[in-house]
Every structure is written in C-alpha cells, then in structure tokens.
Amino acid sequence: xxxxxxxxxxxxxxxxxxxxxxxxxxxxxxxxxxxxxxxxxxxxxxxxxxxxxxxxxxxxxxxxxxxxxxxxxxxxxxxxxxxxxxxxxxxxxxxxxxxxxxxxxxxxxxxxxxxx
Amino acid sequence: xxxxxxxxxxxxxxxxxxxxxxxxxxxxxxxxxxxxxxxxxxxxxxxxxxxxxxxxxxxxxxxxxxxxxxxxxxxxxxxxxxxxxxxxxxxxxxxxxxxxxxxxxxxxxxxxxxx
Numbered sequence: 001x002x003x004x005x006x007x008x009x010x011x012x013x014x015x016x017x018x019x020x021x022x023x024x025x026x027x028x029x030x031x032x033x034x035x036x037x038x039x040x041x042x043x044x045x046x047x048x049x050x051x052x053x054x055x056x057x058x059x060x061x062x063x064x065x066x067x068x069x070x071x072x073x074x075x076x077x078x079x080x081x082x083x084x085x086x087x088x089x090x091x092x093x094x095x096x097x098x099x100x101x102x103x104x105x106x107x108x109x110x111x112x113x114x115x116x
Numbered sequence: 117x118x119x120x121x122x123x124x125x126x127x128x129x130x131x132x133x134x135x136x137x138x139x140x141x142x143x144x145x146x147x148x149x150x151x152x153x154x155x156x157x158x159x160x161x162x163x164x165x166x167x168x169x170x171x172x173x174x175x176x177x178x179x180x181x182x183x184x185x186x187x188x189x190x191x192x193x194x195x196x197x198x199x200x201x202x203x204x205x206x207x208x209x210x211x212x213x214x215x216x217x218x219x220x221x222x223x224x225x226x227x228x229x230x231x
Binding site: 006009035037042043044045047050091093095102103104105106107108109 | 174
C-alpha cells in the first residue's frame with residue numbers, strides 16, 4: 001500500500017524567508033512518480049513538479065527547489081525568498097507504476113502562510 | 117485549465133437526494149479520477165477509471181457511483197447513502213498512459229453542500 005506523509009500541517013513565515021515543506025512516502029514499488037501540487041484559495045490544484053523514482057537529481061525552478069532522497073523516502077520542497085503569493089496549501093503525491101490502473105495517493109497537505 | 121472541466125462550481129442539495137457532479141476532459145486521456153477533500157484530510161480517492169466502461173473503487177467509494185460511457189466524461193453521483201456528502205470534490209485526469217510524462221491535471225472543483 002502507498003502512503004504519503006506531510007507532517008507539517010501549517011507553517012507561517014515572514015516574506016523573504018526560505019521555507020521547506022517535508023514529504024515522506026511509503027511504497028513497495030520500485031518504479032513510481034512523486035508530485036507536488038499547489039492549491040491556492042481558489043481551490044484548483046496546480047501542478048508544480050513530477051519526479052521519476054529513477055531520477056534522484058535535485059531540481060531547481062526559479063525560487064522553487066526539490067530534494068529527492070530515496071534512502072530516506074523523502075521528497076522535500078523548498079521555497080527560497082518566499083512571497084505572499086506563495087501562500088497556499090501544498091500537496092505531495094505518489095503514483096503507482098505506469099501501465100494498468102495507476103493510483104495517485106496524496107498527503108494531507110501543508111498550509112503555508114507567508115506574512116508580509 | 118489542463119483540459120479538464122468540472123461543473124458546477126457550487127452545488128446545494130437537500131439531504132436524501134442524489135446529485136451528479138460533471139467532469140469532462142478534452143485531451144483524449146484515458147485515466148480519470150475523483151477525489152474528495154475535507155479540511156485537514158487532504159485528498160482521498162473515491163473512484164478512478166482507466167478505460168471506457170471500466171472503473172475501480174478508491175479508498176472511500178461507499179455512497180458514490182460513477183460511469184464512464186464516453187472517454188471524455190466521468191460523472192460522479194453522490195447518493196443518499198453517503199453519510200457525510202458535504203465536501204469539495206476534485207476530478208483529475210492523468211496524462212501519459214504508460215511510462216512517460218505521467219502528470220495529473222485537476223479541474224476547478226465542485227463544492228457540494230447538503231442541507
């Protein structure tokens with residue numbers, strides 16, 4: 001069975017601070033995908049990143065960066081120099097291997113509040 | 117919007133009535149999903165479908181039903197058997213049927229309130 005744990009329920013930071021959102025996952029599959037989504041107050045989930053289980057290279061996209069470590073089953077997300085527009089709920093997700101039915105399991109989310 | 121449309125955005129129903137939430141996608145993707153979101157509980161999978169006329173129960177399927185008569189449509193019915201139907205419902209489609217570019221796109225969601 002798959003499981004995604006986001007232990008941080010809510011985080012508050014002051015604008016321009018860096019913040020890291022934690023994600024720990026469990027799976028028996030050797031092939032899987034990890035995702036991060038952002039949910040602003042409007043409700044729609046916005047895709048941020050997908051990572052294949054075979055690719056442990058960290059990724060940076062502007063102020064966003066992701067640290068994937070298979071050894072600790074973690075896929076953490078860091079926002080550098082946070083801005084008020086970053087305020088949202090962030091979800092980490094894990095999908096089963098491709099082919100056949102591909103179930104996507106989400107964590108419970110971390111609510112980030114960036115204070116001006 | 118990632119090619120997936122949910123309607124309506126807000127829905128009110130009386131207790132005991134069935135209600136159907138619409139989900140349409142325009143990009144010919146096979147896999148579609150319904151999730152329910154409650155405060156503090158993240159997204160929980162209700163049903164998912166890989167192909168037309170076939171679908172699988174997710175983690176919380178009781179009190180819900182779906183159909184997949186057409187590839188582009190995956191409506192969810194919240195039946196009167198669902199004990200606590202008030203929630204935010206999200207439909208998603210998965211791009212990439214096999215090994216590459218697997219990515220889930222979500223609709224805008226439907227907030228269902230049962231009174």
